[in-house]
Amino acid sequence: MQFATGNYPAGASVRICTAMIALFATACSPPPGDDEASETAASQVTAPVTAHTEPAPVVDSNPLRNAYFGETHLHTAYSLDAYIGGARLTPADAYRFAKGEAVEALGQGNRISKPLDFAAVTDHAEYLGEMQSTMVEGTPGHDQELLQQLRALTDENERRQWFLKYVIMNTRGDKPQHPPFYAGPETTKSAWKVTLDAAEQHNDPGRFTALVAFEWSSAPKGANLHRNVIFRGAQVPDLPVSSFEVPREEALWEWLGGLEKQGINVLAIPHNSNASKGLMFADTNSRGEPLDLGYAEQRAHFEPLIEMMQVKGNSEVHRKFWPADEFADFENADSLAKFSERVIEKRNFVRAGVTSGLAWEQKLGANPYKLGFVGGTDSHNGMPGDVEEYDWPGGHGLEDGSPARRQGAEVGGWLEAKDLNPGALTGVWAESNTRDSIWDAMKRRETFATSGTRLRVRFFGGWDFPQDLTGQPDMLQRAYAGGVPMGGDLQPSKQASTPRFVVWAVKILTAPISIASSSSRPGWMRMASRTRRSMMSSGVSPRPGCGGWTASCHRSATASTWATRATGTPSVQRSCQPSGAIPNSTRRDTLSTTSGCWRSRPRAGVPTTRSRPDWSCWTMCRQRCRSAPGVLRSGIRRRRERPGHGVSLPHALTGIHDDPASSPLGRAGDVPGGGQ
Numbered sequence: 040m041q042f043a044t045g046n047y048p049a050g051a052s053v054r055i056c057t058a059m060i061a062l063f064a065t066a067c068s069p070p071p072g073d074d075e076a077s078e079t080a081a082s083q084v085t086a087p088v089t090a091h092t093e094p095a096p097v098v099d100s101n102p103l104r105n106a107y108f109g110e111t112h113l114h115t116a117y118s119l120d121a122y123i124g125g126a127r128l129t130p131a132d133a134y135r136f137a138k139g140e141a142v143e144a145l146g147q148g149n150r151i152s153k154p155l156d157f158a159a160v161t162d163h164a165e166y167l168g169e170m171q172s173t174m175v176e177g178t179p180g181h182d183q184e185l186l187q188q189l190r191a192l193t194d195e196n197e198r199r200q201w202f203l204k205y206v207i208m209n210t211r212g213d214k215p216q217h218p219p220f221y222a223g224p225e226t227t228k229s230a231w232k233v234t235l236d237a238a239e240q241h242n243d244p245g246r247f248t249a250l251v252a253f254e255w256s257s258a259p260k261g262a263n264l265h266r267n268v269i270f271r272g273a274q275v276p277d278l279p280v281s282s283f284e285v286p287r288e289e290a291l292w293e294w295l296g297g298l299e300k301q302g303i304n305v306l307a308i309p310h311n312s313n314a315s316k317g318l319m320f321a322d323t324n325s326r327g328e329p330l331d332l333g334y335a336e337q338r339a340h341f342e343p344l345i346e347m348m349q350v351k352g353n354s355e356v357h358r359k360f361w362p363a364d365e366f367a368d369f370e371n372a373d374s375l376a377k378f379s380e381r382v383i384e385k386r387n388f389v390r391a392g393v394t395s396g397l398a399w400e401q402k403l404g405a406n407p408y409k410l411g412f413v414g415g416t417d418s419h420n421g422m423p424g425d426v427e428e429y430d431w432p433g434g435h436g437l438e439d440g441s442p443a444r445r446q447g448a449e450v451g452g453w454l455e456a457k458d459l460n461p462g463a464l465t466g467v468w469a470e471s472n473t474r475d476s477i478w479d480a481m482k483r484r485e486t487f488a489t490s491g492t493r494l495r496v497r498f499f500g501g502w503d504f505p506q507d508l509t510g511q512p513d514m515l516q517r518a519y520a521g522g523v524p525m526g527g528d529l530q531p532s533k534q535a536s537t538p539r540f541v542v543w544a545v546k547i548l549t550a551p552i553s554i555a556s557s558s559s560r561p562g563w564m565r566m567a568s569r570t571r572r573s574m575m576s577s578g579v580s581p582r583p584g585c586g587g588w589t590a591s592c593h594r595s596a597t598a599s600t601w602a603t604r605a606t607g608t609p610s611v612q613r614s615c616q617p618s619g620a621i622p623n624s625t626r627r628d629t630l631s632t633t634s635g636c637w638r639s640r641p642r643a644g645v646p647t648t649r650s651r652p653d654w655s656c657w658t659m660c661r662q663r664c665r666s667a668p669g670v671l672r673s674g675i676r677r678r679r680e681r682p683g684h685g686v687s688l689p690h691a692l693t694g695i696h697d698d699p700a701s702s703p704l705g706r707a708g709d710v711p712g713g714g715q
Contacts (some may be wrong), residue, residue: 045671073089092564093585098245100476100542104468104485106495107477109157109248110137110423111465112267112310112349112415117230118254119166121419123192123202124436125166128162128421134249137423144420145432145440153493155464157248157477158423161267163254164281165210168226178229180222180424181415195437207452211379216283224418228278240272244473248288251275255291257282261379262316264288264309267415268295268343269476272305282696287325292337306482308413310346312455313354313387314375335405343526344481345389348463349417349486350434350541351375351454360385374455411484413527414463426461426491432495434459456548464489468497484526497543502532504539514541519611576674 114121115133125145128136136142139154162170172180173189180186185205192198205218237249242249252269266288268279280294295305312319324334324557347355352372361367376383389410396408418425418434425431433439438448439456448456466487467480481487487496497515501522509515518541524528528536 042601045321070614081376087484096244098196098471098473100470102470103519104470104480105472106466107156107469107472108424108466108489108493109155109159109477110415111159111250111252111269111413112160112161112254112346112417112421113421113423114138114254114417115160115421117167117170118232118419119163119170119206120202121162121436122170122173122197123189124419124438126419126421126436126438130162130237131240133160133421133423134158134237134247136421138241138247142422142571144422145436147421147432149425149430149432151422154247154253154428155424156472157250157467159250159252159267159269160237160423161252161254161269162230162234164227164257164279165215165256165283166206166226166279167230167253167279167281167440168224169221171226171230172220172222175229177332177648178219178222181228182224183220183411184335185218185220202451209280210256211258211452213260215258215286224278231277231279235273235275242289242474244471248474249479251476253279255280255282255285257291259286259318260316261381263311263314263316265311266291266309267346268305268307268483269478272474274303276303287604288323289334289337290343295341296337303343304478304482306344306478307342308344308346309342310415311351311354311418312345312350312389312392313352313357313383314370314379314381315387316379316381317384317386320386320395330399330403330407332403332405335399335403336406338407339405339409341702343484344413344486345392347412347464348460348490349361350413350459350462351417351450352528354387355389356613357383357385357388359383360388361390370458370460371452372458373457375453378452378454411481411486412488413465413481413486414488415465416462418462424464426464428461428491431461434462461491464491464493485524486526495545497541499523499541500529500538501541502529502534502538505539508541509543514543519705553679614615709712 113133114126115128115361116122116126117130118126128142128144130144136149137155137158139151141148141150145148169180169186172178172183173186175181192201204222209215209218209617220256224366231253234253237247238251240249241247249274250268250269255266255268257266259266264287264586268291276298280291285291285294291307295307298305309319324331325330325413345354347353348370352375353370356364356367356369357371358364358367371383373383375381386395389412392408396406396410399408400406416424416426417433420432420434420436425434431444433441435456437444439445439459439506445459447455448458450456466489467477469476469480497518499518499522501518504518504522505511508517511517518524522539522541631712
């Protein structure tokens with residue numbers, strides 16, 4: 040294998056994230072083990088704990104880790120906004136769908152073509168008890184007049200006005216609080232038990248993981264600061280906490296800290312920074328004070344990940360601020376700015392946030408925006424992982440439930456339906472398909488996100504990887520032993536001056552299509568004055584790929600970021616058909632999602648069909664060229680810098696698998712529930 044070289048001072052340390060490389064060609068030996076495929080919080084932190092303590096079954100564990108794909112953001116009828124849109128599926132129904140069972144939603148049968156490995160139902164903590172009263176006869180408040188109105192709503196305008204009055208104006212107001220039809224915390228506790236029982240019923244260690252979760256949905260003056268709160272196991276509080284009790288993120292972290300003191304492992308995942316009005320990666324805390332070390336450490340501890348993409352757009356980047364990035368127009372969801380006085384601004388986007396985190400670390404000694412990346416759907420239909428384009432029914436019930444509405448309607452209070460997309464998936468590298476293993480992978484940031492495909496990407500960084508590492512049969516063992524994976528910290532080296540990186544990618548075929556690598560580029564971001572990125576192009580191959588390169592450091596005092604993207608075959612977008620139908624044999628794996636009449640009105644000058652590469656994941660790695668810990672992390676990206684922007688690195692791939700049988704990895708992960 041060929042490496043580009045550069046000079047690094049001895050003792051430099053490298054931070055790695057998920058890479059931005061499109062690699063699918065190589066003479067890479069199949070890595071063993073991958074054959075599976077506010078202060079008010081003080082009153083909340085001592086909440087009673089519920090634990091389900093059935094003995095855990097013995098599950099096979101792979102120390103070299105398998106790729107598992109799942110959903111981390113999903114709403115059922117227990118979320119008021121989903122219910123008012125027509126959702127009637129319960130948490131138990133959602134888990135059945137994730138496992139491959141058929142469900143009926145919005146008057147039609149639905150089934151995911153390939154089951155998920157794990158899923159989390161994240162119904163809003165706000166209005167959770169109210170929905171128990173709405174749907175379950177005999178529950179306190181069931182016969183309350185306003186809930187009778189809610190159950191009887193059929194007219195679209197009446198539904199919208201009801202929702203605006205009792206949800207939007209409340210949650211986005213100055214003092215959000217439970218509505219007049221709330222019958223008390225016992226209703227919330229009952230609804231929470233429904234969620235817990237469903238997760239326990241469907242959790243099947245080794246085959247399917249049902250994570251216990253909820254969404255905390257703070258939206259001060261319309262700024263989206265929502266977090267999905269995910270628990271490691273079955274030990275959880277008797278009640279979730281909502282933004283009615285703890286209105287801002289610092290109070291949420293205090294609540295989470297109280298749980299942690301009780302032995303409950305929990306993390307939070309922010310989403311839709313693209314709609315955060317500049318608050319998601321702000322320079323001040325919720326009181327308007329400059330960020331300090333305590334804030335940075337607390338946020339980094341409880342929020343190791345961020346949701347990069349979902350139905351309401353891609354939060355990674357925007358064409359307005361990164362015009363040289365030819366994929367910066369991917370799922371921009373511009374109409375978000377037409378609601379709640381939002382503005383499209385640079386600091387709303389993850390790339391800007393992660394970059395600013397490097398500066399905060401230099402100033403404070405800790406990075407508040409040290410993030411790995413995940414993807415979710417945020418579907419409000421109760422169907423997790425429903426990302427296939429060929430039969431996507433929309434994501435918000437009746438609001439976008441037909442091709443006509445997806446072209447001309449609005450999703451109340453959020454955006455125009457034409458800017459929606461089917462969403463994303465989360466991939467994790469974990470020892471086994473169990474709650475603790477999946478959660479641990481999230482906590483250490485060994486995660487990636489895809490636009491809905493099941494493409495697997497691994498990324499390692501080290502100081503002394505041999506140049507022929509990707510050709511070795513024990514590549515994974517040596518990569519873990521001699522380096523760190525995405526999400527880890529590459530400690531300083533006094534002997535080596537140049538870090539080396541290895542990326543590995545393979546596509547799981549869910550349809551008879553080819554896979555090719557489009558482009559591959561490690562890149563780095565300097566906080567001092569400017570950003571530069573390097574580019575490395577790869578060959579084309581339908582099979583697993585590996586590649587490696589050696590980094591160069593430009594200044595000894597700067598932090599930097601490396602990124603890798605893996606892409607699928609460029610394909611022609613579906614044509615504009617009134618029915619919104621395309622052949623069932625065509626899957627998301629083959630389709631570009633940038634524009635199309637089936638869900639969005641093409642922009643002026645943009646054809647209804649065009650060829651664009653699909654995307655799957657990106658890894659950001661930070662490298663610091665003096666002795667300081669670094670961080671390697673992962674995430675999603677469908678972006679590519681234009682060739683010639685930054686320093687070009689040489690081609691570093693060799694050996695194409697012409698026969699899928701020539702690599703055991705060519706057939707990996709086709710067993711549902713067994714890892715991808």
